[in-house]
Amino acid sequence: MTGHLSEPLRACLPVREELDIVLARTCARELARRGGFPDAATEAAATAISEVARNIIVHAGMGEILLEVVKERGRRELVVLACDRGPGIPDLDRAMLDGYSTAGGLGLGLSSARRLMDEFHVVSRVGKGTVVTMKKWAA
Amino acid sequence: MADTTFAGTDLPRRAEIEIDEQEVNRRKQFLEFRADDAEALKSLEPIAEQYADPVIEDLYRHFLSFDETGGFFRDPKVLERVKRLQREYFVRLTEGDYGADYVRNRLGIGTVHERIDLAPKWYLGAYSFYLRAVATRLLEAFGKEPQKAFSAFLSLMKLVFLDIGLAVETYIAARDRTMRKQQEAIRELSTPVLQIRDRLLLLPIIGVIDTHRARLITESLLRSIRANRARVVVMDVTGVATVDSKVAQHILQAVAAARLMGASVIVTGLSSNVAQSLVALGIDLGTLNTAGDLQGGIEDAERILGYRVVRAAETGRGPQLAERR
Numbered sequence: 001m002t003g004h005l006s007e008p009l010r011a012c013l014p015v016r017e018e019l020d021i022v023l024a025r026t027c028a029r030e031l032a033r034r035g036g037f038p039d040a041a042t043e044a045a046a047t048a049i050s051e052v053a054r055n056i057i058v059h060a061g062m063g064e065i066l067l068e069v070v071k072e073r074g075r076r077e078l079v080v081l082a083c084d085r086g087p088g089i090p091d092l093d094r095a096m097l098d099g100y101s102t103a104g105g106l107g108l109g110l111s112s113a114r115r116l117m118d119e120f121h122v123v124s125r126v127g128k129g130t131v132v133t134m135k136k137w138a139a
Numbered sequence: 140m141a142d143t144t145f146a147g148t149d150l151p152r153r154a155e156i157e158i159d160e161q162e163v164n165r166r167k168q169f170l171e172f173r174a175d176d177a178e179a180l181k182s183l184e185p186i187a188e189q190y191a192d193p194v195i196e197d198l199y200r201h202f203l204s205f206d207e208t209g210g211f212f213r214d215p216k217v218l219e220r221v222k223r224l225q226r227e228y229f230v231r232l233t234e235g236d237y238g239a240d241y242v243r244n245r246l247g248i249g250t251v252h253e254r255i256d257l258a259p260k261w262y263l264g265a266y267s268f269y270l271r272a273v274a275t276r277l278l279e280a281f282g283k284e285p286q287k288a289f290s291a292f293l294s295l296m297k298l299v300f301l302d303i304g305l306a307v308e309t310y311i312a313a314r315d316r317t318m319r320k321q322q323e324a325i326r327e328l329s330t331p332v333l334q335i336r337d338r339l340l341l342l343p344i345i346g347v348i349d350t351h352r353a354r355l356i357t358e359s360l361l362r363s364i365r366a367n368r369a370r371v372v373v374m375d376v377t378g379v380a381t382v383d384s385k386v387a388q389h390i391l392q393a394v395a396a397a398r399l400m401g402a403s404v405i406v407t408g409l410s411s412n413v414a415q416s417l418v419a420l421g422i423d424l425g426t427l428n429t430a431g432d433l434q435g436g437i438e439d440a441e442r443i444l445g446y447r448v449v450r451a452a453e454t455g456r457g458p459q460l461a462e463r464r
Binding site: 018022025039040042043044046047050051054098108109111112115116 | 412
């Protein structure tokens, strides 16, 4: 059962340029703060959101990030969905490895995001796009 | 190229709206503004000349009856001048040749209105007033041939919508330009490199480090290292809220570049949350000299450079100086 908090803590943010990464982070921080998340969890989530948002810009050009604080099994969670209609990830296993990059970065984006969050899941179809779903628990 | 590209007059170079011949034609196609429309409008020229003054009088009476628009025309001299320009605008609608010059002229008019800060809602409202005022006059002028009046009105509407499109774009371009300027200003202002002692520089970083800013920071850092013959740089990131892998990469690159210039970098001000995130990011920071806070970083730097900072009292130089510390 997914029960929402009294006020819906959710946001849908377009991701098109570097500035949007900042906005997504700021918004996630605000949601986490209102959801009563500890600072460390908030900062970890903000950093992970940074990574997936940057992936959207670098690889897909544009996409969206959906954020929501939900209550599941008596625990508050920040749910992050990062979606794009980009080229997709042909080799997901390799993309999840540290240091694997097709765009000249450090190649830490996805693997870092996974380490920073409590739950992490990627679905990608070549030529269709990518959806990253991740969750951070409040405690 | 130069004669097929027209830009709004007086617009600063970077934000010039560039609309080439092809683009104008494309817009006209979409508006279904064809040669016969141009002809129809041209044939209205005598009517336009005849009705220009009464239409413009009506328009300004309307403007003056609202504070938001009337405020621009309190000065009779200004009113006189804008009426004359408005008349030119009005008559130009029926002068034919809706090409390069026409578009340049229209972009210029949009720019003027944007510059005096006339909100688009009033600007567009004025167009509505214009069209209605002209419709009435056309019916009057064509008398027993309302069909012709209507057809002429449709041609005019197409052209007016071309104008509106151009005007709206000048507003958007101006807004974009302002935002770009502000971003630039923030970036430029926020990358100071300060010399705190001989051969010791302080680089406080505040806010968001994106690729562009990272380049600016690295550039000004390297410039300052050379200019001051610096050996140690304290880079304080207290003001950086989030260090993700990209920001970390930028920092590492700046540090590496500084090292090549003969200066070592001490990074200070990593918050506990950022530190935890960095570990989770899996970035190898083993090469990075860090200190807990800015003070610690400066102390480390002074040690490296052989400075020994002592209280004035300990040197026996008198109590006043000691108290000032």
